[in-house]
Amino acid sequence: MTLRQTFASLPRDARDTLFLLFVIVWVIAPQVGNLPGWATLMAAGLMLWRGWLAWKGLPLPSRWTLLVFVAAAVAGTLFTHRTILGRDAGVTLIVMLLALKMLELRARRDAMVVFFLGFFTMLSNFFYSQSLVTAAAMLVALVGLLTALVNAHMPVGRPPLAQSLGTAARMALLGAPIMAALFMLFPRMAPLWGVPSDAMAGRSGLSGVMKVGTVAQLALDDSVAMRVRFDTPDGAAPPQRDLYFRGPVFGSFNGTEWLPLSYGPGDLRMDRLPTLANLRTEGEPLRYEVTLEPHKQPWLLLLDAAPEQPRLPGMGLFMTQDLQWFSTRPVTDVLRYQAVSYPRFTHGPMAMTPALRTYTELPAGFNPRTLALAQQMRNDPRIAPDPAQDNTVALVEAALTRLRTGGFVYSLDPGLYGQHTADEFWFDRKEGFCEHIASAFVVLMRALDIPARIVTGYQGGERNSVDGLWTVRQSDAHAWTEVWMAGQGWVRVDPTSAVSPGRTGAFQRLQAPQGAFATAVGTLSPGLAQNMRAVWEAVNSRWNQWVLNYTQSRQMDLLKALGFESPSWQDLTMVLGFIVMTFALGGVGWSLWERSQHDPWLRLLARSRRRMAAAGLNLPDNLPPRSMAQRVQAQFGAEGAAVADWLLRLERLRYAPNANAAHAALADLRREYRALRWPKADPNRS
Template sequence: MTLRQTLATLPRDTRDTLFLLVVIAWVMAPQVAHLPAWASLMAGPVLLWRGWLAWRGRPLPGRWAVAGLLVVAVVGTLFTHQTILGRDAGVTLIVMLLALKTLELRARRDAMVVFFLGFFTMLSNFFFSQSLPTAVAMLVALLGLLTALVNAHMPVGRPPLVHAFRLAGTMALLGAPIMAALFLLFPRMAPLWGMPSDTMAGRSGLSGVMKVGNIAELALDDSVALRVRFDTPGGAPPPQSDLYFRGPVFATFDGSEWHPLSYRAGNRALERPNSPAQLRVQGPALRYEVTLEPHKRPWLLVLDAARDKPGVAGMGTFMTDDLQWLTSRPITDVTRYQATSYPQFRHGPDTATPALRAYTELPAGFNPRTLALAQELRSDPRIAPNPARDPDLDATPALVNAALARLRTGGYRYTLEPGVYGQHTADEFWFDRKEGFCEHIASAFVVLMRAMEIPARIVTGYQGGERNAVDGYWTVRQSDAHAWAEVWMAGRGWVRVDPTSAVAPGRTGAFERLQSPRGALATAMGTVMSPGLVQNLRAMWEAVNNGWNQWVLNYTQSRQLNLLKALGFESPSWQDLVTALGALVGLAALCGAGWTLWERSQHDPWLRLLARARQRLAQSGLTLPDTLPPRAMAHRVQAQFGDAAQGVADWLLRLEQWRYAAQPENAAHQLGALRREFRTLSWPAATARR
């Protein structure tokens, strides 16, 4: 006997229980990545046990056994989260309650509780992810739960699950317009609107501390960091050499790690500066829109250099004195903002100040060979002329060019696998390994600059991007994470110097990227499908995912108000949103009432016409039971009223003949004729008696 035949022979209660358990397992599956290990190891066996009991027809466990498992679940939640309140603890507990409640499916009331917990658990998946795959998975879960709910309200017989599924799908489709209206017009008032995102366990795109080797690990990640749409004809970006998205800036070096200048012992947080950034822009502005993926840090990625505050809804933003834009709280959701940058800019003091000394400091006891190299370069008259002869001559540009020339001609190599560096990272790069990723190169370059008493610092962020031909957005990936240097020069301020371009010009110029290793699945797909097809499928998926981010996750109050403007509102507000929503709901109610009336007209018009005849005879004084057929009604009419109601009796006989005779093609026309004749019949008066 096949599995399908076996399932067909199962009792209805067993079939329905197994189906409900499968739906519950589907709802719980996405939570496994967020639940404690013990919760998943407990919930899974409980569902399997409940399925085995239903399959074998065994009795359910007693209340004491379920109570014992509940105590274990509560104690485990308290031990793991130190509380039963909050998002993580609450989700853990609700999942365990749903699993344990399946052991008490004895009555319809228990099933209703399971449905309620199932819908709540389904919604809790969005606490952790609002991505398109999650939404699709939860839509399937919604249809499954609705199917089980509809099936539970069919107590008679053995209705097929397909029938319940069709009805559940119809209900979902009928509710979709109302759902869409609520999504579009329900006022979004922060902080009440949106999903809680208090977790800090996610992986960030960049780090608040740069240790040699950190960005090299990020380069292996091909996930999306941000998407950009340029507000220029055709969405064309600036030249490749200007695509620098600015992130954390590091100026303090302890020999192994780089920290922001505001770093203090025991505190790695960025502090709001007291001095404003000395930014001077020139040339045309570049306007664009950024969709930033959550990175759990308070950084806004903008192109160098953004003078004006980016437009981020519901967040305060400010610029540090090193041109980094920060928000008032970490970016824990997909965030969209508009920004304006000026590729041609200058910032920082034009003349030397005491504050610049912090950018020349180096820890003692590190990189002695690099210090010796710096002394050699400074003392070389071919590179740095004697300042005693020309005190107005700034040797910084010549020294920077000498370091870049050494990188270009010294056999240095750009690689993803530089190996593990030791204590003297700059020495190993300049003299031993001569290979590294952008952070190795930038770190060694800045150490050399500081050793020559030249103020320098490291800037991290993203460089480059690729245009998606499907939707026109420029995609910047984690593999585009980059580190470059800034050097202070008299009369010019801070100047960007990318030493990586001296080692590998293709990294920032011709847009040649190092490829991350391909996994087994990608390798297998490459043997089946052409690389071009794989690339096109990837572009289509990313375009669809970007559309989800733009139109669903980033549907903010400002976009709601823009929708009202498009509908004719001059100065829309949230009160207008409520008005529009109320009008739309009222219109939907009227449409629903009209549809109900129309549906009633489709329910057996013959019976409704017979009921109207019975009602009209009751007004004439002849009350007939509802179960009486038209022929019997005609006999009662003749007996009651005689020849005065002969026309009514004949009409009733023709009505019965239409019902039970073979229906011709013009049956609807004949019924319409009987309906019209009904309105012209001469009904006997209530006083007429034989």
């Protein structure tokens, strides 16, 4: 006997329970990465236990046993999260309660509780991800829960699951228009849950702190960081070497970490203030639109340099003195904003100021060999022929030449660095990724008494052939430097391009090892793999733009398109109420129409039964017309002869072989029904 046959032979309760169990597992599965390990194991064990009990027809555990598991789940949640409130603790607890409730599934009331917990758990998946994959998986979960709910309301017999699935699918389709209307017009609200923790350590991407040498191997993350649409006739982007999207700027170094300069009230000493931006632009501006993926940090990513505030309604934005744009809250949702940048620009003071000395400071006791190298370069007449002159340009070029010709390697696997990271890079390992190279370069510049800092962000991008958008990935995360030069201000210097010119010029990236499936597809058909990736990213981009990025401003734009000159929340509520009322009236009309489409022969028979009841003859609902005619003849005699004859002809019509003739005959019987002289109620008739 096959598994399908075995499943079909199970009792109705066991079959329905196993189906519901499968749906609940599907709902919980995406939460595995968000749950503590003990919660995942406990939920899996409870589900397997419940499935075994249903398969074997064994009794459910006692309530005392369930109470022990509930206490363990609450204790585990408190131990892990130190609370039972909040997003993470709440999701953990609700998953545990759902799994435990399956072990208490004895009556329909218990099933209703499971359904409601299942719908809430399904919703909680969106607390962590609003991706297209998550939405598709939860759509399947929704149909599965609706199927189980419909099945629970069919208590008689063994209705096939396909029948319940069809009913559930029709319910979902009928509700889709009102769901779409609510999505488009229901007021947009900020997320009610907390901000997820940062999980970028050890992977490419941006962080608020740059630790040098603590990651032995960098794993390239090919996930999308942002998408860019350039406002040019052909959507063309500037050259790859100019695509520097500015992120966190680090000006403070403690020997192992690079940190941003603090702008808090306690640091507002004149000798510690960062130098003013003094941004000066020239040439034609570059206009573009960015769709930024959530990164749980407050910064925005814009091309150097953006003097104007990006267009992002509903969020407070400001630019720091080192040209970095921030929002007033972390970016936890997909953002879309328009910006204007000038590829040709200068910024910073033209002459040395006390504030610039901040960018020459180094911690004591670190990198002695790099300090000695700097002194050697200072004393080298080939590099600095006149110590009294400003030799900044020559010293910078000498450092870059050393990177080009000294056997340095751009690598994702440099190993762990020790205390003196710059010394190890310059003299020992001579390999690293962009953070190592930029950090060692800035340390050398500061040892030469040249103001320098590290800028992180993204460099490069690739054009999607399907939708024309430029895709910037986490693997495009990059670190470069800015060196201050008299008369020029802050000048971008990318030391990584000296080690590996293809990193910024020809757009050559180091490749991380791929999985077996991706490797096989890429080997068999490189073009197919690339096209599949482009199509998927184009579809995902549309999802981000039209669903995740459907903001308050776009709601108001929709009302303007509908004819509202100055739309407000009152207008939004009015339109939403009108649509809901229209759908409600449409539902009422549909119900009435559907009732009219029921078997007209049965409706006519029911009407005749009601006329007999009004005359004092109550006939059972299951009585056929022939038996009804006999009862009428016996009750009313000659007075009911015409009605009895009409009932007999109504019965013969039921089995008429010609459907068209039967339809015409039914219309004739309906007219006769209205013309018949029906018997009257007689209180003296026994």
